[in-house]
Amino acid sequence: MEFVVAANNSGLLELVAIARLRPGEELHADGDSAVFSGGVWINQQLPQGAHADSDEWVDHWRSLGEPGDGDERSGITIARNPDGRLEAAVLNTHTVWHAWQMRPDGNWSSWVSLGSPAPEARISSPALATNKDGRLQLFTTALVRSDAAVWYRRQAEPGKGPWEKWQSLGYPEGEGGSAQAPVLAQNPDGRFELFIAPSGKVWHCWQTAANSSEWSRWESLGTAGPHVPGSVKVVAARGKDGRLQVLAPVVELIRFRRQSEAGRGPWEPWMDMPGIAPHSVVHGLTVAAQADGRLVLFVLRRTVDDPQRDTLEMLRQTVHGEWSPDSSLQVHPSHVTRDDPTLVGDGDGRLWLFFRILGHPHMGWLNQRLPNGSEWGETVWKFDPPKSYPH
Secondary structure (H helix, E strand, O other): OEEEEEEOOOOOEEEEEEOOOOOOEEEEOOOOOOOEOOOEEEEEEOOOOOOOOOOOEOOOOEEOOOOOOOOOEEEEEEEEOOOOOEEEEEEEOOEEEEEEEOOOOOOEOOOEEEEOOOOOOEEOOOEEEEOOOOOEEEEEEEEEOOEEEEEEEEEEEOOEEEEOOOEEOOOOOOOOOOOOOOEEEEOOOOOEEEEEOOOOEEEEEEEOOOOOOOEOOOEEEEEOOOOOOOOOOOEEEEOOOOOEEEEEEEOOEEEEEEEEEOOEEEEOOOEEOOOOOOOEEEEEEEEEEOOOOOEEEEEEEEEOOOOOOEEEEEEEEOOOOOEEEEOOOOOOOOOOOEEEEEEEEOOOOOEEEEEEEOOOOOEEEEEEOOOOOOOEOOOEEEOOOOEEEEO
């Protein structure tokens, strides 16, 4: 259903995913007689030389258990503790749960509840990140009837609990209630900055100092573009020059805005991303910094003439920080419908792109041949789901 990918302490990628049963079937881990209702599963990249083929992965999924009762899990997120242990968080109905590696690259703990910022609230997908001092911090939006607020909770000490109580960051003034998840970026000095766009208008707030519990008020970055239908799923990242950028899909366009100086405003006006094909609808963005700090953006768009076919396009910053299309990328197969593009770096400095294939249990990925390189490998259509059997 959903997935997240991160590099572990050894620089190898670990893929953590939420699975849900098909009607009338049971889920089993390979070689395990236990029956799972769904829950969270993990697959791991193998070291180079561990397999005859390079960049291979473990050939089966391992269960990380079922966080909470019921089967309403969503919003998987992951971050790394200062000692290298990965930690994941997931939403189940009204409660956030987390689990962690008990040693770097080791086995995982059972799931522990982090509760809810507001009882019976509708909660957004959580976002987990690491403070400058190493403490993990979790962000989510809670909606109670028509009242919304962004909340956070963090570790009391770097890499360990207990966690401090939930604290509210409020909500943009005048915006209607929405449980849209906040988007997170980090300034060069370590200060978190949050972005949210419950309407066509984009808002942001930020820590007043690194590791601080003091935050600014919500401020508007203006409307991303004309004729925006409701909420906008923005992405944000920090480029090589240290400036934060926020990018927003606006029907067939991508618009972006960035700080005028590293870590501070005022922000430059909204600009159009170059090279986006016309007569299509942009419905997915993912952005990450490659090894040299330049940002790479993948755009998932659907053409008006063929709504069952998705195209993935890549843009990359030049050495001067400007965006430029890169037509060298070829993503196959071309006839499938894709979703959830996710871009992540590994320990070798290469970027990897993962995506789900709608209507099919498989996932796909491709990666840079070399750090910072323009050449990407062939698409691998892989990751069969955990084994399922009829009742």
